[in-house]
Amino acid sequence: MILNASGSLDALEAPEVARALDVFVTKTVTPQRREGNRPVRIAETEAGMLNSIGLENPGIDGLLDDKLPRLAELGVPLWVSVGGFAANDYAQLCAALDDRREVTAIELNLSCPNVEEAPESAAELVAAARPQTGKPLFAKLSPAATDLPATARAVQNAGADGLSLVNTIRGLALDDKTLQPRLGHELGGYSGPALKPIALAAVYQCYRATGLPIVGMGGIATGRDALDFLAAGASSIALGTVLFADPEAPGRVRRELADELAARGLSGAEDATGLAHGVKPASVA
Amino acid sequence: MRRRERLRVVANEAVGPYSLIRVERGGLEPGVPGQFFMLEAPGRLLPRPMSLCQAPPGELSFLLEAIGPGTRALAAVEPGDELHVFGPLGNGYRLDVQKPLLVGGGIGAAPFPYLSEQLGGPPAILGFRSDWHAEAAALVPNAEVVVEPTLVTEPLTDLVTDCYKVFACGPEPMLAAVRELAPDAQLAWEAPMACGYGACYGCSVEIDGVLQRLCVAGPVLEAA
Numbered sequence: 001m002i003l004n005a006s007g008s009l010d011a012l013e014a015p016e017v018a019r020a021l022d023v024f025v026t027k028t029v030t031p032q033r034r035e036g037n038r039p040v041r042i043a044e045t046e047a048g049m050l051n052s053i054g055l056e057n058p059g060i061d062g063l064l065d066d067k068l069p070r071l072a073e074l075g076v077p078l079w080v081s082v083g084g085f086a087a088n089d090y091a092q093l094c095a096a097l098d099d100r101r102e103v104t105a106i107e108l109n110l111s112c113p114n115v116e117e118a119p120e121s122a123a124e125l126v127a128a129a130r131p132q133t134g135k136p137l138f139a140k141l142s143p144a145a146t147d148l149p150a151t152a153r154a155v156q157n158a159g160a161d162g163l164s165l166v167n168t169i170r171g172l173a174l175d176d177k178t179l180q181p182r183l184g185h186e187l188g189g190y191s192g193p194a195l196k197p198i199a200l201a202a203v204y205q206c207y208r209a210t211g212l213p214i215v216g217m218g219g220i221a222t223g224r225d226a227l228d229f230l231a232a233g234a235s236s237i238a239l240g241t242v243l244f245a246d247p248e249a250p251g252r253v254r255r256e257l258a259d260e261l262a263a264r265g266l267s268g269a270e271d272a273t274g275l276a277h278g279v280k281p282a283s284v285a
Numbered sequence: 286m287r288r289r290e291r292l293r294v295v296a297n298e299a300v301g302p303y304s305l306i307r308v309e310r311g312g313l314e315p316g317v318p319g320q321f322f323m324l325e326a327p328g329r330l331l332p333r334p335m336s337l338c339q340a341p342p343g344e345l346s347f348l349l350e351a352i353g354p355g356t357r358a359l360a361a362v363e364p365g366d367e368l369h370v371f372g373p374l375g376n377g378y379r380l381d382v383q384k385p386l387l388v389g390g391g392i393g394a395a396p397f398p399y400l401s402e403q404l405g406g407p408p409a410i411l412g413f414r415s416d417w418h419a420e421a422a423a424l425v426p427n428a429e430v431v432v433e434p435t436l437v438t439e440p441l442t443d444l445v446t447d448c449y450k451v452f453a454c455g456p457e458p459m460l461a462a463v464r465e466l467a468p469d470a471q472l473a474w475e476a477p478m479a480c481g482y483g484a485c486y487g488c489s490v491e492i493d494g495v496l497q498r499l500c501v502a503g504p505v506l507e508a509a
Contacts, residue, residue: 013483
């Protein structure tokens with residue numbers, strides 16, 4: 001499956017792009033409406049880009065009342081990304097989404113680099129969300145965790161059904177002339193090609209540690225990139241920064257991946273998942 | 286309707302310090318003056334937003350100033366090179382006004398050749414930082430040119446009282462000054478942009494205390 005990374009596509013502004021995906025993942029929604037961070041919000045760097053959007057979103061009520069019905073009309077399965085500042089926020093958001101038939105799964109954004117982290121551990125946030133919904137919960141983790149496989153195991157034990165790996169990683173860019181931060185919020189989330197080896201390592205390690213279904217993302221721009229993520233252990237992949245430069249990336253990456261799989265005699269993406277591990281770990285055998 | 290195609294560069298012409306990049310039009314529509322296109326910047330991760338400068342038959346052209354890595358890469362393209370171009374995007378100027386007057390600062394003159402053509406060659410006031418930069422005024426008919434330290438607001442002050450409706454494009458301080466004199470002006474804003482089609486939420490600008498995604502709400506916004 002090909003998804004978009006949360007926050008890298010507005011399906012209502014670009015329905016043709018969303019329809020080329022297998023799943024559309026919303027921008028992260030929080031309990032209350034957020035206007036987001038002051039400009040400047042993006043900065044291209046030598047091997048990627050920084051963003052500091054700051055979770056701009058209409059709040060859960062705005063999503064449920066206005067956006068969700070319109071998104072459902074696209075005919076693309078929907079995942080809603082939720083984020084907050086305390087365990088209760090995640091619980092409240094999941095409870096609000098639980099009876100919405102338009103929503104296939106919920107992604108828990110446990111790692112936005114542009115807002116102050118919730119003080120609770122990722123596992124506590126998952127544990128708070130879990131009893132509130134029967135929908136599949138995917139935990140989106142930061143690659144910056146000290147011991148990512150341990151975090152992945154902890155969220156698995158707390159009830160996560162899958163992992164979204166990875167979120168952006170915190171970065172800084174300075175203006176050439178003034179040597180001041182280029183972003184209004186100073187620090188931002190780093191994405192793009194430079195993130196790929198970091199994300200691949202996260203997928204590789206967490207696949208071994210948990211055997212959970214993984215949505216792999218971080219610098220995927222080609223079918224070959226996608227194949228690498230599958231081989232490392234992802235069962236689906238998501239496109240983020242590449243969508244900014246190439247709105248036709250979903251169809252292109254899908255074609256390129258099919259060619260890559262065929263060239264290796266693989267009949268489908270599921271046959272590629274975990275190939276980098278040689279023998280598949282016992283937990284997923 | 287917006288499209289994305291790989292288009293061949295026909296010419297890259299110097300206009301003072303600026304570069305006029307002419308590409309084959311392919312299947313792209315020129316759109317409304319003030320709309321913009323995302324141009325692939327060779328070797329860079331992200332494309333760059335450029336308003337359409339001219340729309341001669343079979344071509345699209347873009348006037349740009351090389352101020353950073355992306356625009357420098359674009360300023361170095363050569364005839365025969367191919368670039369992905371995506372557009373037209375955003376909202377352009379509303380053309381159904383009596384007595385239009387174009388007011389531009391520096392590279393803000395970029396959309397005016399096409400705008401002027403569509404409006405039948407209205408008067409224009411263009412401000413530049415040097416005589417060299419002011420060579421771009423040759424692309425805009427009926428232009429009165431001022432060079433720093435003179436600002437566009439000097440000749441504008443005399444004209445707005447004559448019921449002219451202002452179409453402005455330029456740096457934010459100029460837009461703010463134009464608004465003071467012409468509260469109903471149509472202003473074309475600028476911001477760093479990653480995608481141009483609403484995906485990245487990166488181009489938000491704060492206008493009257495409200496953050497707006499420039500690529501979908503603008504880039505042309507009515508003052509008021």
